[in-house]
Amino acid sequence: MIKKYKVLIGNKERELSIIKKKKKNISLQVKPSMEIILSIPMRISYSYGLKLVEDKYAWIENKLKKYSSAADNSGVYYLGKLYPLKTEKSEVSIRIGEENIIFNSSENFDLVLNQWYEQKIKRILEGYLEKHTKLMELYPKKIKIKPLKSAWGICYSSGTITFNLNLIKVPLDVIEYLVMHELGHLKYPNHSKEYWEYIGKYIEDPKSYRRWLRKNGYKFIGGETLWDR
Known part of the structure; x- marks a missing residue:
């Protein structure tokens, strides 16, 4: 109601x-x-x-x-940086310039941007997953990428991990942390003391990344919550 x-x-x-x-x-x-x-x-x-x-x-x-x-401060976020958006007629749908992101004005912006984001984050995630699945000896059954409204990633009991498309907007070190964060849930499906101790074996001060996301995440996804009690 x-x-x-x-x-x-x-x-x-x-x-x-x-x-x-x-x-x-x-x-x-x-x-x-x-x-x-x-x-x-x-x-x-x-x-x-x-x-x-x-x-x-x-x-x-x-x-x-x-x-x-x-x-x-309107623009397009990519790997933690806010790029001003420039539109022009071009043979390329979207590309990064030195100081801005250039978009072909004759195309559907949201569609092209999301396709470009998905292509970029897929490549980055593949690299980090190849590295950390071997290191942590944890292997998801399936990886999905899609827009999520209130989570950066979800690890299901089935072994499937879904990553938020908006991950492409945050810095690389934060993306790498989130890969390890979700892989860790294959072993510990919670945020217990044992979970954080386990994640801490592979990344220094993992909770600092969590604090960063809580402080800055509003720029890239969802909203901020005061209470959750």
């Missing part, structure tokens, strides 16, 4: 969605679209949910400003 509200935050009217779910946790999320979403258990009233949001207006406003700033 969902109810929508208009709330005034930072002198601007924003849309708030309060969703009741069959869950124990409360979570507050701010999306790059500037939408605010509060998920609450069925037992909690909508009015109490509104009060929870009101208590976090300062946090929400800070996140909204961050997204607005990111939108002002």
